[in-house]
Amino acid sequence: MPLEPSLFVIFGATGDLSARKLLPALCRLAAGGVLHPSTQVVGLGRTAKSPEAFQTWVREALVEAELSPEQIAAFIDHRLHYVSIGDGLAEDYQRLGQVLDELGRDHAAPNVTFYMSLPPAAFPGTVSGLGEAGLHRRDQGWVRLVIEKPFGRDLTTAQDLNELVHRYFKEKQVYRIDHYLGKETVQNLLVLRLGNGLIESAWNRERIESVQITVAETLGVGTRAGYYDTAGALRDMVQNHLAQLLSLVAMEVPGSFDADAIRYEKIKALRAIEPIRPERVVRGQYAAGTIKGKRVRGYLEEDDVPKSSQTETFVALEVFVDSWRWQGVPFFLRTGKCMPKRMTQIAVRFREAPVSFFRKLGCTQDTADILLITLQPDEGFALYFDIKVPGDPFELRRIPLRFSYKERFDVVPEAYQTLIQDVMEGDQTLFVHASEVEESWRLFMPLIEKPPKVRAYAAGTWGPREADGLAILDTDIWQGN
Numbered sequence: 001m002p003l004e005p006s007l008f009v010i011f012g013a014t015g016d017l018s019a020r021k022l023l024p025a026l027c028r029l030a031a032g033g034v035l036h037p038s039t040q041v042v043g044l045g046r047t048a049k050s051p052e053a054f055q056t057w058v059r060e061a062l063v064e065a066e067l068s069p070e071q072i073a074a075f076i077d078h079r080l081h082y083v084s085i086g087d088g089l090a091e092d093y094q095r096l097g098q099v100l101d102e103l104g105r106d107h108a109a110p111n112v113t114f115y116m117s118l119p120p121a122a123f124p125g126t127v128s129g130l131g132e133a134g135l136h137r138r139d140q141g142w143v144r145l146v147i148e149k150p151f152g153r154d155l156t157t158a159q160d161l162n163e164l165v166h167r168y169f170k171e172k173q174v175y176r177i178d179h180y181l182g183k184e185t186v187q188n189l190l191v192l193r194l195g196n197g198l199i200e201s202a203w204n205r206e207r208i209e210s211v212q213i214t215v216a217e218t219l220g221v222g223t224r225a226g227y228y229d230t231a232g233a234l235r236d237m238v239q240n241h242l243a244q245l246l247s248l249v250a251m252e253v254p255g256s257f258d259a260d261a262i263r264y265e266k267i268k269a270l271r272a273i274e275p276i277r278p279e280r281v282v283r284g285q286y287a288a289g290t291i292k293g294k295r296v297r298g299y300l301e302e303d304d305v306p307k308s309s310q311t312e313t314f315v316a317l318e319v320f321v322d323s324w325r326w327q328g329v330p331f332f333l334r335t336g337k338c339m340p341k342r343m344t345q346i347a348v349r350f351r352e353a354p355v356s357f358f359r360k361l362g363c364t365q366d367t368a369d370i371l372l373i374t375l376q377p378d379e380g381f382a383l384y385f386d387i388k389v390p391g392d393p394f395e396l397r398r399i400p401l402r403f404s405y406k407e408r409f410d411v412v413p414e415a416y417q418t419l420i421q422d423v424m425e426g427d428q429t430l431f432v433h434a435s436e437v438e439e440s441w442r443l444f445m446p447l448i449e450k451p452p453k454v455r456a457y458a459a460g461t462w463g464p465r466e467a468d469g470l471a472i473l474d475t476d477i478w479q480g481n
Contacts, residue, residue, distance in 0.1 A: 002034060004036060005036040005037075006113060006141075007039070007100055007104060007111070008026065008113045008420075009042045009114050010041070010044060011117060013044055014043065018043070022115065023065075024061070024067060026420065030074065040081060042083055042099075042103065043080070045082070045084060046087070054080070094133050097134070100112060100135070104141075111138075111141040111144075112138065112142075112144070113423055116147050116148060118148070123161060124160075124161065143169075144426070150235060150239075150240065152437070159438060162434045162437065175419075175423050175431040176434075178240055178241060179419065180241045180244060180415070182417075183379065185373060185380065186245070186375060187418075189248055189373060190262075204325045205325065206351075207350055207351060208350055208351065209351045210329060210472055211249060211346065212333075212345075212346070212349075213249070213333050213347075214345050214347070215335040215344045216339035216340075216343050216344075217338070218339060218341060219338070220313075221302050221305065229305055232312045234312065241335075243440040243443070246273075247436070249331075249348075250323070250325075252269070260428075262429055263429075269321060269323070272326075273443055274320045274322050276319055276447060278447070281316070282314075282315070282452070283453065284454065284463050284464040285309075285311065286314065286459045290458075296338055296460065299311075314464070314467070317333050318331070318332055318470055319331045332472065334470065340462065342376070345478060346372070347372050348372075349369075349472045369384060370384040379412060386398050386399075
């Protein structure tokens with residue numbers, strides 16, 4: 001059954017995110033019959049642009065996304081519009097309101113989603129412009145606001161932005177997006193935990209020795225140096241992506257499977273995290289090295305990076321959740337650029353059997369079971385456990401039981417496709433609450449205000465050697481998976 005008819009308005013419609021993610025996701029939803037036939041997509045930009053020029057640009061983006069000519073033609077010919085927002089003055093927003101009213105009447109689409117695919121500096125002005133023009137409410141239908149990360153650059157700016165947003169929009173209207181939460185494997189983490197008694201009964205300090213969450217990228221800073229050097233890995237990755245994954249792993253069982261209950265438990269998990277010890281934090285910055293046989297230049301050699309920059313491109317840290325379930329269990333968070341391989345992964349190391357039953361037979365290797373939850377690039381799960389190798393001598397070997405989304409299901413929805421559909425359905429489960437944002441910033445502010453020393457690591461390695469102690473022991477499993 002298709003969604004309610006609506007207008008989907010993209011601020012920054014000619015930007016990179018719109019081309020690579022938003023427009024292809026909307027086109028796929030339309031092609032799959034998810035969007036209502038009356039739903040229209042309105043691209044907003046600063047510059048005046050003819051409908052034909054915008055359509056040509058969108059067509060190129062959708063061809064690049066490998067959508068079929070038939071899907072592209074149907075999307076562009078029947079759904080797509082372009083409006084210039086000019087300088088973002090009061091009269092520009094009033095004019096936008098008139099255009100949306102006309103489109104809503106013409107297509108019987110009373111509902112509106114505003115998607116802010118904009119630089120963070122443009123968030124406050126856009127929110128104020130919408131609010132002062134009265135576009136945050138409609139006489140008929142609903143209005144929803146989607147805000148991309150980063151939400152603030154520290155606790156104070158996040159609180160200020162929340163206050164501004166709530167001046168015009170109720171929290172039920174606001175969707176702070178983190179695309180990691182739209183991945184099928186992240187959603188299935190809740191099913192794995194809560195739908196399987198074997199896993200849930202072992203999801204505690206009695207059975208789990210440690211948890212590691214890794215987000216590794218093979219790419220360097222690329223063309224993002226202007227933004228990245230003012231942010232670094234703590235702001236860009238740890239405060240949002242890793243903190244969100246941590247809260248999903250560590251949260252208590254919610255009272256029901258709905259957005260409010262789940263987000264409440266995530267907030268509780270973040271509030272239960274003990275103050276982070278600076279001596280258990282390692283910041284790194286990639287130097288020249290080799291990745292997949294290709295020479296890579298160091299961060300300080302990248303374009304637009306100051307030669308004296310102390311911005312971190314790698315962070316590893318240890319946190320403890322002060323709760324009954326997790327008391328004493330270390331959570332290791334790790335992220336870095338120019339790593340040996342690209343992956344986002346949660347590794348859960350279970351405690352070994354209390355007695356080394358096979359030690360007398362010469363089996364002295366590590367026998368802890370490991371659950372690997374891989375979010376990208378190959379979504380799925382693997383549970384590593386021990387078996388006996390046939391024949392003599394008596395030998396144990398750890399092997400995986402695997403589940404792969406790509407092998408089991410023909411098509412796995414892309415994260416933005418899932419999240420956009422959730423916005424239109426009014427489901428906030430996979431979106432970040434205002435209190436989650438502030439708790440996350442509060443947790444990491446001491447490290448941002450007094451950052452530990454930056455240590456160099458060669459591109460193509462797993463970070464500074466000082467970070468080796470901030471990882472699960474089974475590097476052969478989680479690195480090689």
